[in-house]
Amino acid sequence: MRFVFKTSYDADISLFKHRAQAVWYGLLLLLVLATPLYFVAIGDAYLLGEITGMLILAIAGMGLMLLTGHTGLPSLGHATFMALGCYLNINLLGAGVPWVIAFPLSGLIAGLLGTMIALPVLRLHGVYLALATLAMSMLTGDFVVIAEPWTGGIAGAAVPDINIFGMEINRYSTPYKFYYLVLFVAIMIVWFYRNLLRTPTGRSFTAIRDSEISARAMGINLTQTKALSFFLSATAAGLAGALFGHSAGYVTNETFDLVMSITLLLMIVIGGLGFIHGAFFGAIVVGIIPVAIANGRTFLATTFDVNINVPGLESALFAFILVCFILFEPMGLYGRWLKIRTYFELFPFYRKDMFKRQKSYLKTDRIQ
Amino acid sequence: MSLLEITDVTLRFGGLVAVDNVSLKVEEGEVFALVGPNGAGKSTIFNLISRFYDPAEGSIRFDGHDLLKNSADQVPGFGIARTFQNIELFEQATVLQNLLVGRHRHRQTGMLSNIVFSPKAYREELRHRAAVEEVIEFLNLQHYRDKMIGGLPYGVRKVVELGRALASEPKLLLLDEPASGLSVEETQDMAFWIEDIQKQMGISVMMVEHDMGLVSAVSGRVMALSDGKELATGTAAEVQSHPAVIEAYLGTGEISKTGTSRA
Numbered sequence: 001m002r003f004v005f006k007t008s009y010d011a012d013i014s015l016f017k018h019r020a021q022a023v024w025y026g027l028l029l030l031l032v033l034a035t036p037l038y039f040v041a042i043g044d045a046y047l048l049g050e051i052t053g054m055l056i057l058a059i060a061g062m063g064l065m066l067l068t069g070h071t072g073l074p075s076l077g078h079a080t081f082m083a084l085g086c087y088l089n090i091n092l093l094g095a096g097v098p099w100v101i102a103f104p105l106s107g108l109i110a111g112l113l114g115t116m117i118a119l120p121v122l123r124l125h126g127v128y129l130a131l132a133t134l135a136m137s138m139l140t141g142d143f144v145v146i147a148e149p150w151t152g153g154i155a156g157a158a159v160p161d162i163n164i165f166g167m168e169i170n171r172y173s174t175p176y177k178f179y180y181l182v183l184f185v186a187i188m189i190v191w192f193y194r195n196l197l198r199t200p201t202g203r204s205f206t207a208i209r210d211s212e213i214s215a216r217a218m219g220i221n222l223t224q225t226k227a228l229s230f231f232l233s234a235t236a237a238g239l240a241g242a243l244f245g246h247s248a249g250y251v252t253n254e255t256f257d258l259v260m261s262i263t264l265l266l267m268i269v270i271g272g273l274g275f276i277h278g279a280f281f282g283a284i285v286v287g288i289i290p291v292a293i294a295n296g297r298t299f300l301a302t303t304f305d306v307n308i309n310v311p312g313l314e315s316a317l318f319a320f321i322l323v324c325f326i327l328f329e330p331m332g333l334y335g336r337w338l339k340i341r342t343y344f345e346l347f348p349f350y351r352k353d354m355f356k357r358q359k360s361y362l363k364t365d366r367i368q
Numbered sequence: 369m370s371l372l373e374i375t376d377v378t379l380r381f382g383g384l385v386a387v388d389n390v391s392l393k394v395e396e397g398e399v400f401a402l403v404g405p406n407g408a409g410k411s412t413i414f415n416l417i418s419r420f421y422d423p424a425e426g427s428i429r430f431d432g433h434d435l436l437k438n439s440a441d442q443v444p445g446f447g448i449a450r451t452f453q454n455i456e457l458f459e460q461a462t463v464l465q466n467l468l469v470g471r472h473r474h475r476q477t478g479m480l481s482n483i484v485f486s487p488k489a490y491r492e493e494l495r496h497r498a499a500v501e502e503v504i505e506f507l508n509l510q511h512y513r514d515k516m517i518g519g520l521p522y523g524v525r526k527v528v529e530l531g532r533a534l535a536s537e538p539k540l541l542l543l544d545e546p547a548s549g550l551s552v553e554e555t556q557d558m559a560f561w562i563e564d565i566q567k568q569m570g571i572s573v574m575m576v577e578h579d580m581g582l583v584s585a586v587s588g589r590v591m592a593l594s595d596g597k598e599l600a601t602g603t604a605a606e607v608q609s610h611p612a613v614i615e616a617y618l619g620t621g622e623i624s625k626t627g628t629s630r631a
Binding site: 200 | 418420441456464465471496501
């Protein structure tokens with residue numbers, strides 16, 4: 001186990017706990033930067049597209065993580081903000097706005113609209129907030145149909161290519177450029193997210209998650225802070241939506257449906273609520289399962305001549321995995337990773353219930 | 369002018385009068401204790417000062433400000449910090465992070481400079497951490513500094529909550545039963561801290577406490593309440609020997625003679 005001898009406040013403030021951690025993350029960065037080289041070597045970029053898709057989901061996941069994992073507000077409607085970002089991006093690009101402006105702008109407007117939608121429901125708590133956002137998600141498809149002039153309605157809308165100062169980026173013709181672009185956005189958002197968590201704004205979010213009454217007694221304005229969290233969350237989701245549009249190439253009223261909202265929530269629970277890593281772990285799981293099912297089907301069909309064509313197999317598997325996580329590993333994949341790491345760090349002194357949540361003391365006399 | 373002036377405050381929950389026409393003043397630099405049986409309205413008075421409840425009548429003024437014109441999240445800004453009877457810490461955070469939230473009222477940077485971690489935000493962060501380290505040093509919390517609240521024993525949580533309140537550098541500290549659930553040694557530590565807070569830091573303290581040993585040791589004036597009404601105010605010894613206080617705690621002789629108290 002590593003003991004960090006702290007000699008300055010920077011030891012607590014800096015992004016990495018110690019030099020070894022910085023080195024590991026540096027290596028990870030090198031790995032993700034070098035990933036396309038492998039696909040250039042094998043000359044097939046299909047899987048790189050899948051990885052890019054995971055990164056886009058991870059961006060949306062980080063948005064939801066900030067709201068649900070760090071502010072404690074559940075949302076079953078984040079696909080709505082993705083839709084907002086996506087269609088804003090399409091329309092701004094269509095109006096001749098350069099991509100470098102249209103993309104961040106669509107995120108910001110999605111964030112603002114998201115906050116306006118959220119303000120009336122922010123007074124709700126827990127399951128009621130979840131229901132309100134669920135309703136929002138269910139209405140999204142209908143609104144896309146109604147807003148046909150901007151969205152193309154049921155027929156759908158084509159998403160223009162990205163053009164950054166004359167450099168054309170398209171998911172299929174230039175998959176490597178698209179990968180690096182998405183990676184850049186993801187890394188920027190991780191950086192913003194980390195900064196947020198080490199400054200007063202992020203701390204006020206987690207304060208609200210853990211005890212609203214205490215947060216108020218410390219001078220935190222609940223409505224304002226929750227609205228801010230919603231804004232940042234919807235902005236990230238909006239940006240992810242815009243990138244998702246570029247990745248899909250064509251979006252209809254069925255693209256950003258309820259299933260996507262639920263998938264996002266599923267993702268952050270599987271990945272580990274309350275950890276930025278969780279968004280990425282969750283995105284990897286959600287990205288791998290469909291590929292694994294498809295490959296498994298082909299394998300069974302070719303090797304054993306068994307054809308499995310059960311409709312809804314994917315959703316059922318997702319649901320099964322989610323239930324298993326809630327039962328056996330509520331801290332998610334990242335929590336599992338933390339446990340394994342602690343086991344080896346403390347070997348042989350790891351105790352089984354080290355991460356078990358302590359019984360919290362009676363909370364009678366709470367002001368609700 | 370007193371630091372805190374509560375004048376003729378009444379709070380009703382439906383038909384129940386929780387606080388009945390109570391007036392009190394806390395002077396700068398004193399330790400003022402509220403005592404009384406359970407349900408006397410002591411914590412309710414704290415919650416009125418914190419603006420969690422709206423009084424039906426009366427006024428609450430602090431340091432020249434009318435608190436009733438402000439909302440709960442504005443109260444700490446005037447320099448009032450508090451702890452809770454049943455410990456309301458941020459469980460999924462470390463001791464250090466909890467204390468840092470206590471610094472919220474001193475924040476000077478907004479979301480934008482936080483998100484890009486501007487030099488200004490960095491300097492502010494250094495200031496907050498320096499202030500928090502002083503509190504950690506004062507309360508001997510070094511050992512628990514980076515521990516999650518979820519895994520800490522009750523006694524330590526009490527101290528962390530006191531630390532979080534102190535981190536906000538208040539003028540008035542409201543302590544809701546600071547010694548409840550603490551061992552004899554821990555209660556003694558608490559008494560020393562309260563004395564230091566008053567004498568060295570110059571912070572006025574108002575506390576609700578059942579432990580009369582602690583109350584007599586640290587407080588200048590004591591007010592006894594029962595059923596939301598003031599019974600007596602004075603030194604700890606005066607209040608303890610006041611007939612109305614004895615009656616509220618032990619009952620009157622007449623009832624026990626008729627035997628109704630046995631039912």
